[in-house]
Amino acid sequence: MKEIRIGILGFGTVGAGVVEGIQKNGTLMAGRTGIHLVVEKIADLDITTDRGIAVPDGVLTTDAMSVINDPSIDVIVELVGGTTIARTFTLEALKLGKPVITANKALLADHGEEIYKTAREHHTGIYYEAAVGGGIPVLRSQRDGLVGNRIESIYGILNGTCNYILTRMEREGLPFDSILADAQALGYAETPPDLDIDGIDTAHKAVVLASMAYGAPVPMEACPAKGIRGLAESEIENADALGYRIKLLAIIKDNAGEVELSVEPTLVPKTHMISSVSDSFNAVFVKGDIVDDTMYYGRGAGRLPTGSAVIGDIMEAAADKLHNVGTPVSVTMMLQRDTLDYYPEGNIEKRCYLRFPQANLKAAAEVLEKHGIGIASVEESFSVILTQRAKESAFVAAMAELGDAIRLRLEDFE
Numbered sequence: 001m002k003e004i005r006i007g008i009l010g011f012g013t014v015g016a017g018v019v020e021g022i023q024k025n026g027t028l029m030a031g032r033t034g035i036h037l038v039v040e041k042i043a044d045l046d047i048t049t050d051r052g053i054a055v056p057d058g059v060l061t062t063d064a065m066s067v068i069n070d071p072s073i074d075v076i077v078e079l080v081g082g083t084t085i086a087r088t089f090t091l092e093a094l095k096l097g098k099p100v101i102t103a104n105k106a107l108l109a110d111h112g113e114e115i116y117k118t119a120r121e122h123h124t125g126i127y128y129e130a131a132v133g134g135g136i137p138v139l140r141s142q143r144d145g146l147v148g149n150r151i152e153s154i155y156g157i158l159n160g161t162c163n164y165i166l167t168r169m170e171r172e173g174l175p176f177d178s179i180l181a182d183a184q185a186l187g188y189a190e191t192p193p194d195l196d197i198d199g200i201d202t203a204h205k206a207v208v209l210a211s212m213a214y215g216a217p218v219p220m221e222a223c224p225a226k227g228i229r230g231l232a233e234s235e236i237e238n239a240d241a242l243g244y245r246i247k248l249l250a251i252i253k254d255n256a257g258e259v260e261l262s263v264e265p266t267l268v269p270k271t272h273m274i275s276s277v278s279d280s281f282n283a284v285f286v287k288g289d290i291v292d293d294t295m296y297y298g299r300g301a302g303r304l305p306t307g308s309a310v311i312g313d314i315m316e317a318a319a320d321k322l323h324n325v326g327t328p329v330s331v332t333m334m335l336q337r338d339t340l341d342y343y344p345e346g347n348i349e350k351r352c353y354l355r356f357p358q359a360n361l362k363a364a365a366e367v368l369e370k371h372g373i374g375i376a377s378v379e380e381s382f383s384v385i386l387t388q389r390a391k392e393s394a395f396v397a398a399m400a401e402l403g404d405a406i407r408l409r410l411e412d413f414e
């Protein structure tokens with residue numbers, strides 16, 4: 001039996017879940033792996049609040065740097081969140097050659113390249129399964145089980161708050177604002193909720209997924225993001241009547257070597273499995289050129305589900321350390337190439353749902369045709385046109401002439 005000593009930075013929702021999970025299943029894990037995890041130190045700014053989990057005297061400290069610098073600690077777990085002090089803690093630990101586990105998608109989206117390169121330079125690892133899809137082992141599936149595939153496309157429902165709001169709007173016919181207020185009262189949505197409902201959190205996760213799929217750090221600028229703020233009930237109702245559900249979807253595609261990324265509210269056919277992912281659940285649909293379609297489903301957030309993914313990473317980091325792996329696959333996968341080519345947003349081809357609250361549909365159809373946008377169907381009773389595939393730049397130009405029309409993406413997974 002080998003002992004690995006861990007230091008946890010941040011004893012909030014996820015930090016407490018990690019400690020609870022290790023206390024509950026540490027013996028089980030030791031039996032499976034031969035590695036006994038010892039939570040040596042936990043740092044938090046507040047060490048008096050009850051986190052619902054007892055820890056031995058002397059484990060808690062307010063000094064995170066003392067944990068990083070403690071020579072008896074083998075592995076650092078960064079769970080403070082944010083992109084400032086979390087970056088400092090992560091880089092300091094990596095420079096000491098200590099592996100770092102993080103659940104911090106914002107940190108990886110903004111500073112991933114620096115972090116992966118620092119890990120490589122110091123022959124150690126950064127492990128980040130919990131950063132995408134919470135408890136769903138989707139990154140590990142991609143880098144291990146699907147390693148023999150070129151990834152053709154990824155579709156993800158990656159934000160539980162948005163999926164919860166959309167599900168309740170559809171089921172209960174209530175307006176966006178009242179469900180958002182409920183979600184905040186229940187602790188599902190942050191206050192302010194901007195990162196979630198404006199699609200930024202989903203974009204953070206999309207760039208991490210795309211980095212792994214295509215082998216280079218992807219900047220946030222490569223992922224245009226629209227959220228679900230202010231989505232009207234009529235869009236949900238119309239989509240339903242037309243055989244679709246609206247999901248906040250991250251879409252990542254390989255277009256002959258150019259990587260296409262976007263996040264936007266999207267009509268998905270009710271016949272596609274991803275449309276049945278409801279409430280706060282997440283799902284990721286990955287298509288590989290050899291395996292074809294695969295789908296991963298589960299809880300994308302929460303104390304124990306996220307803790308589960310962090311614990312999986314701690315075990316991997318521990319095993320890598322004991323086997324002197326040096327630079328692990330979680331780093332090499334992100335640094336296969338220096339840069340990627342991105343599909344300009346205007347070139348992204350898509351179908352759209354267009355609703356014209358005021359305009360006459362005949363005039364609207366003429367504008368669309370002028371911009372080369374084909375019409376798939378006209379739903380006069382809802383003042384809706386469903387289009388054929390066209391370039392985003394054509395939609396932008398047409399919408400400039402169409403005033404207050406509402407536009408959502410429509411994805412038929414062809």
Ligand SMILES: NC(=O)c1ccc[n+]([C@@H]2O[C@H](COP(=O)([O-])OP(=O)(O)OC[C@H]3O[C@@H](n4cnc5c(N)ncnc54)[C@H](OP(=O)(O)O)[C@@H]3O)[C@@H](O)[C@H]2O)c1
Pocket residue numbers: 009010011012013014015043044045046062064079080081082085103104105106130131134300301302303306
């Ligand atoms: N919650 C989830 O379900 C979930 C899911 C996936 C990923 N994540 C990611 O996991 C990370 C942690 O999230 P969380 O929900 O656990 O956050 P949280 O509940 O706010 O916990 C973070 C803890 O870190 C503490 N902290 C802040 N600065 C510190 C410092 N300088 N030294 C020591 N402790 C410090 C905070 O103290 P104060 O409160 O006093 O500032 C807080 O107790 C984030 O990156 C988040 O994006 C969370």
